[in-house]
Structure formats: structure tokens, C-alpha cells
Amino acid sequence: xxxxxxxxxxxxxxxxxxxxxxxxxxxxxxxxxxxxxxxxxxxxxxxxxxxxxxxxxxxxxxxxxxxxxxxxxxxxxxxxxxxxxxxxxxxxxxxxxxxxxxxxxx
Numbered sequence: 585x586x587x588x589x590x591x592x593x594x595x596x597x598x599x600x601x602x603x604x605x606x607x608x609x610x611x612x613x614x615x616x617x618x619x620x621x622x623x624x625x626x627x628x629x630x631x632x633x634x635x636x637x638x639x640x641x642x643x644x645x646x647x648x649x650x651x652x653x654x655x656x657x658x659x660x661x662x663x664x665x666x667x668x669x670x671x672x673x674x675x676x677x678x679x680x681x682x683x684x685x686x687x688x689x690x
Contacts, residue, residue: 587650589626594649596624598642601661613637 610620
């Protein structure tokens, strides 16, 4: 995937994580919905000033737009998901211990 595609994919991801429609985000950064859609699809590239506006409105650092699947970056949303999964697994394990499932020989 090229840099425009990576940027667009990440922009769409963070827009949705912030529960913003294309209409709402485009309004906040003063561009058309069509322009935002073209950026998200990797057709056109955002200017530096638009990148700053997008990052500010999505509460992320600009570099987050350029991360790939090989990159490691944990934002508050990701950390909340990890914490929720850990708590779920701890509760599940504790319930099984209380029911004696782990005490039975295999």
C-alpha cells in the first residue's frame, strides 16, 4: 500500500474510533465530504495544514496517520480495549476457580 493509502486507511480508522461521520469531520476541518472521502480512499493526499487539523480533531499525533500493521502504537482507545479484555479474562478465570473447574484432574 502506498503512503496515500496508509494515510487514508488510518484517517478512516481514527474517524470511526472517534464516532465521527465524514460529514461531521469534514465540517470540523473545513473541507468537503467529497475531499475527505478521496483522502480516506487514498486518491488524494492531505496538505500539511489539513493533517494538523485532522490530528487535532481526532486527538492523535500526526505520526499515527502513517503507522502500518507492523508499527506499534497504543493510544487511549487501544489501551482501553486491552484493559477490557484483561478484565474480562480475569473475571472468567475467577468464576472458573470459584466453581472448582480448575481443581478437577484432567
